[in-house]
Amino acid sequence: MPDDLYRRYQDAHAAHRQHARTCAACTDTSRCPTGQRLYESFTRLQDTYLNRPRQ
Incomplete structure (x- = not known):
């Protein structure tokens, strides 16, 4: 099962x-501006x- 950081990183990429x-x-x-914010995230x-x- 992916960890929380990986999930957030993948969710940000999808967004x-x-x-x-x-x-x-x-x-x-x-x-x-919205695209830049999403890309930076x-x-x-x-x-x-x-x-x-x-680990």
């Missing part, structure tokens, strides 16, 4: 992907997950 699919203002290199959680000490 970012869903927004990007429906937002006309977001591209791979430019994002609307995803990348922050991803970095935290990938850089945490392994």
Whole structure:
């Protein structure tokens, strides 16, 4: 069973992907304020997950 951090990281990625699919203002290199917030949340959680000490 995935841990809570992994689940939050995957949920953030899904939210970012869903927004990007429906937002006309977001591209791979430019994002609307909501898209930027979702992208930053995803990348922050991803970095935290990938850089945490392994048990």
